[in-house]
Amino acid sequence: MSRIILDMENISKEFPGVKALDNVCFQVEEFQIHALVGENGAGKSTLMNVLSGIYPFGSYQGKIIFNGEECRFKNVNESGEAGIGFIHQELALIPYLSIAENIFLGNEVKTNGSIDWDQAHIKAEALLKKVGLSLNTFKLIKDIGVGEQQLVEIAKALSRKVKLLILDEPTAALNEIDSNTLLNLLIELKKEGVTSIIISHKLDEVTRIADKITILRDGTTIETLTKSNEEFSKSRIIKGMVGRELKDIYPKREKNIADVKLEIRNWNAYDPTNEDRKVLHDISINARKGEIVGIAGLMGAGRTEFALSLFGRSYGKKISGKVLKDGKEIDVSSVPKAIKNGIAYATEDRKVAGLILIDNVKNNITLSSLRQISKHNLLDENNEIRLAEMQKAALNIKCSSVFQRTMDLSGGNQQKVVLSKWILANPEILVLDEPTRGIDVGAKFEIYTIINKLACEGKTVIMISSEMPELLGICDRIYIMNKGRIVGEQLGCEASQESIMECIMGNNMEVN
Numbered sequence: 001m002s003r004i005i006l007d008m009e010n011i012s013k014e015f016p017g018v019k020a021l022d023n024v025c026f027q028v029e030e031f032q033i034h035a036l037v038g039e040n041g042a043g044k045s046t047l048m049n050v051l052s053g054i055y056p057f058g059s060y061q062g063k064i065i066f067n068g069e070e071c072r073f074k075n076v077n078e079s080g081e082a083g084i085g086f087i088h089q090e091l092a093l094i095p096y097l098s099i100a101e102n103i104f105l106g107n108e109v110k111t112n113g114s115i116d117w118d119q120a121h122i123k124a125e126a127l128l129k130k131v132g133l134s135l136n137t138f139k140l141i142k143d144i145g146v147g148e149q150q151l152v153e154i155a156k157a158l159s160r161k162v163k164l165l166i167l168d169e170p171t172a173a174l175n176e177i178d179s180n181t182l183l184n185l186l187i188e189l190k191k192e193g194v195t196s197i198i199i200s201h202k203l204d205e206v207t208r209i210a211d212k213i214t215i216l217r218d219g220t221t222i223e224t225l226t227k228s229n230e231e232f233s234k235s236r237i238i239k240g241m242v243g244r245e246l247k248d249i250y251p252k253r254e255k256n257i258a259d260v261k262l263e264i265r266n267w268n269a270y271d272p273t274n275e276d277r278k279v280l281h282d283i284s285i286n287a288r289k290g291e292i293v294g295i296a297g298l299m300g301a302g303r304t305e306f307a308l309s310l311f312g313r314s315y316g317k318k319i320s321g322k323v324l325k326d327g328k329e330i331d332v333s334s335v336p337k338a339i340k341n342g343i344a345y346a347t348e349d350r351k352v353a354g355l356i357l358i359d360n361v362k363n364n365i366t367l368s369s370l371r372q373i374s375k376h377n378l379l380d381e382n383n384e385i386r387l388a389e390m391q392k393a394a395l396n397i398k399c400s401s402v403f404q405r406t407m408d409l410s411g412g413n414q415q416k417v418v419l420s421k422w423i424l425a426n427p428e429i430l431v432l433d434e435p436t437r438g439i440d441v442g443a444k445f446e447i448y449t450i451i452n453k454l455a456c457e458g459k460t461v462i463m464i465s466s467e468m469p470e471l472l473g474i475c476d477r478i479y480i481m482n483k484g485r486i487v488g489e490q491l492g493c494e495a496s497q498e499s500i501m502e503c504i505m506g507n508n509m510e511v512n
Helices: 044-052 076-082 099-103 117-130 146-159 176-191 203-209 234-242 303-310 335-340 350-354 361-369 381-394 411-424 441-456 468-474 497-506
Strands: 004-015 018-029 033-037 061-066 069-071 084-087 164-168 195-199 212-217 220-226 260-271 274-288 292-296 317-325 343-346 429-433 460-464 477-482 485-491
Touching: 004 044, 004 195, 018 033, 018 044, 018 195, 018 212, 033 044, 033 176, 033 203, 044 061, 044 076, 044 084, 044 164, 044 195, 069 076, 076 084, 084 146, 099 117, 099 146, 117 146, 146 176, 164 176, 176 195, 176 203, 203 234, 212 234, 220 234, 234 441, 260 303, 260 460, 274 303, 274 317, 274 460, 274 485, 292 303, 292 441, 292 468, 303 343, 303 429, 303 460, 335 343, 343 411, 350 411, 361 381, 361 411, 381 411, 411 441, 441 460, 441 468, 468 497, 477 497, 485 497
Parallel strands: 018 220, 033 195, 033 212, 084 164, 164 195, 292 460, 292 477, 343 429, 429 460
Antiparallel strands: 004 018, 004 061, 061 069, 212 220, 260 274, 260 317, 477 485
């Protein structure tokens, strides 16, 4: 039997009005990949924040034994010195510093008391090679992709001789290729003696690489599954996470698809920072009333740029093309005009662009509908509260009240607040950009149900997603993008991951 490198005994953690962890017990064996899964709000990140010293000793109850010694970390530096590295979902790299500077930030390579930049770059290059990157270490972080940034974060952790690596949703923002690269790296690091804890909602990835899986629900430990166990299955994990079986991950809906509601013709846009570089090339698509239309493509295909340029020209320069609603051309040249013409856009980045996290749920829900809840240019607060409460109930937003801070909600409930903000505005066309990114399978089911309900009410839904299974699971048609072009269109009932990838790869030469 492998040695226990981490033993967290009876960990309890409370926030005002909420018990986030309730006597959680969590053991990790050395040289293994141990997955920690559960719904949003189950306590996964809280438990890891306790371990890493973000929540210092004294702010929780219980005992942490790491590498054979009881630990009472007062901050992240102390856990780092003990050999624990924590890579958060929101990367902690500084965009305008170089790769080498980021890797050794706070852990500088010194000779005779001064930073030795030559040695820093030599060591950084060796660390990059170890994680499978061949980049110039002088390159700025802002100039490399998200997948490469994740690997730089791991190189940074390895520079501190990490014994236990914690990764919180490491593949949430990555395409399939970058995800596989990162997961394969974790397997290689395991062979080299690095133990990993991975928090992830992507159960296919978890079941592929994890040796053990611990399931949390409502701040308590449900069970730990071992890969050799015959019940190490996705259905068993889901049941443990949500407390019930989910027979259909993608809920069915009765389809009532009508005439074309939205048509986009020959849409073009240029990079706002380089007006000579064309980003979107003659895009033409349509979407019908009551239809869910997916947009598939690898990262960098131009999906988000297309959605933002459509929504009030929020992205791009020298934009050209036509937007028609019900056969008539409409003006979407600004965000207010796009909203006035019935178009809403739910961003892929809810924390930065979708929500005001320090504000309460009520104000976030009503933010896009202030005109309809005002009288004579004065806000009707009673009506605002009433409408926010209605949205809270309709979308099953789990919060203590509509006056709770949005930042204190789980990721899935934050996503529901984003959707409720736009549903209250009563748009005819909703563009949803990665609406389930970073949320658990139970919350995803609820989001899919909401999307289906909107389509059944006659709304037109355009959904961008990096997860092909969910596009295949709920979309009526799927457009495929590659390098700023539409390279294919497939019916949802006929499409497959293979056919979509073949369409993308088959057009690589053509679109260069």
